[in-house]
Amino acid sequence: MAKLNKAYKFRIHPTDEQSLMIHKTFGCVRFVYNKMLAERKETYENLKDDKEALKNAKPPTPAKYKKEYEWLKEVDSLALANAQLNLDKAYKAFFKGNAKFPKFKTKRHKQSYTTNVVNGNIELLDGHIKLPKLKKVKIKQHREIPFMHKIKSCTLSMTASGKYYISILTEYDKKIETKEIKEVVGLDFAMNGLFVDSEGEKANYPKFYRQMLDKLAKEQRKLSRKKKGSSNWNKQRIRVAKIQEKVANQRKNFLHHKSKQLVTYYDAVVIEDLDIKGMSQALKFGKSVADNGWGMFTSFLQYKLKEQGKQLIKIDKWFPSTKTCSNCGSVKEIKLSERTYQCTCGLNLDRDYNSALNIKKEGIRLLASAQ
Structure with missing residues (x-):
């Protein structure tokens, strides 16, 4: 049995109150990402000649900023944690030589954030999806997600024209039999x-x-x-x-x-x-x-x-x-x-x-x- 992932993307229709929270989360995720990047950039500049010290330098976490910026507590903490994971991936890609040094995010970047499933905090209901901090959001689910697919995470995004979407990442087991190559x-x-x-x-x-x-x-x-x-x-x-x-x-x-x-x-x-x-x-x-x-x-x-x-x-x-x-x-x-x-x-x-x-x-x- 192999574990596979599949994403399903749907349009969502949040209320004005939910839209405000989504935008607040976009902003907080961007803010935390840029804060962590600025710190890591400073560390890199200071320690780039000492590879061992650079390797052992402890990266900043979103929790560090919550004391100073109280409003970060208002949004989904998992979204902030994923901002840290995204920065870690960008850094690893840079050090492997597969990408350029990470850039600061602006409002022109894709507006999105990712949250994860923890203790049933994300759930598909009849015509709605339950999400952290947003509760029930109206969803236009044009196709069913198979019952054997387990929801792992959700990415909320907004297009430049103001439409909201959710990409639901699922995981499922499938027995994959290697096909004999004929054609x-x-x-x-x-x-x-x-x-x-x-x-x-x-x-x-x-x-x-x-x-x-x-x-x-x-x-x-x-x-x-x-x-x-x-x-x-x-x-x-x-x-x-x-x-x-x-x-x-x-x-x-x-x-x-x-x-x-x-x-x-x-x-x-x-x-x-x-x-x-x-x-x-x-x-x-x-x-x-x-x-x-x-x-x-x-x-x-x-x-x-x-x-x-x-x-x-x-x-x-x-x-x-x-x-x-x-x-x-x-x-x-x-x-x-x-x-x-x-x-x-x-x-x-x-x-x-x-x-x-x-x-x-x-x-x-x-x-x-x-x-």
């Missing part, structure tokens, strides 16, 4: 269409962001002409935020469907381990990446395949999938402007399809060597 597909990342697979099929990704670009630009121009902070400015800000949220929701929905489709038909999916952010900056493909969501797509693939006992295989980003002939294996340089791969052996293929075939072959080779 394998290779995916070549495509900047303007998500991917081309080794069957020659394209994802046919709708360019949600680009489709909305004119409308978004028009609404953003209106926003820029209004006095910042005024009632009309705020109304217009919400209009802009709603367009951006619609694009994000359309993208997420498409990526869920496409990843589910692949997981249904294939036992293993092979992709390249790409640094998409670095690629977009180097090649100046900002809008194309904004309209793509490759990182989200691969994370969806990862957990869906794992749940089915199937595999996601990542090949080295330096593997020359684009330069290699999928027929004879010879390698040659190919310009970004060349959309067809032509080889002296007679191969004449779409470059992305050729890459996908090479990615599939490399994935099969890695699978064979791992056995």
Whole structure:
């Protein structure tokens, strides 16, 4: 039996009083996070030359600030404890070389906080969810959470347009039987269409962001002409935020469907381990990446395949999938402007399809060597 996690996201409709408490918690979590970060930053600057002392330095905790700032006691203490855990994760990622030094949070950051289940303090009731400090909050639960799923934590968030959501993280036991790998597909990342697979099929990704670009630009121009902070400015800000949220929701929905489709038909999916952010900056493909969501797509693939006992295989980003002939294996340089791969052996293929075939072959080779 394997322990798996699954999150369920629902819209919530808090009362004015509950909204006030949610906002207060957002603010307190941000305040505590920044306080702890400032202290840890000072410690790092003072002790960075003494690695042993730095390693043994005791990090600050939210409890330290409650004596000085009494109002911190008004909000959910578990939310403050999770702010500390988040900072710890950010620090560990920095010291491992996987991330930059943690940054201070501002009101522009995502407004959210996480609370945990302790002694039945979180419970789904009929059309409501019981939460610490908030009591019963109205929830729009559009699908059931299976009874064998145990609630572990909840993350409350607010979008830029003022909508409230709750993400309920659950844990459940599942017997995962490793599937025999028969059907394998290779995916070549495509900047303007998500991917081309080794069957020659394209994802046919709708360019949600680009489709909305004119409308978004028009609404953003209106926003820029209004006095910042005024009632009309705020109304217009919400209009802009709603367009951006619609694009994000359309993208997420498409990526869920496409990843589910692949997981249904294939036992293993092979992709390249790409640094998409670095690629977009180097090649100046900002809008194309904004309209793509490759990182989200691969994370969806990862957990869906794992749940089915199937595999996601990542090949080295330096593997020359684009330069290699999928027929004879010879390698040659190919310009970004060349959309067809032509080889002296007679191969004449779409470059992305050729890459996908090479990615599939490399994935099969890695699978064979791992056995």
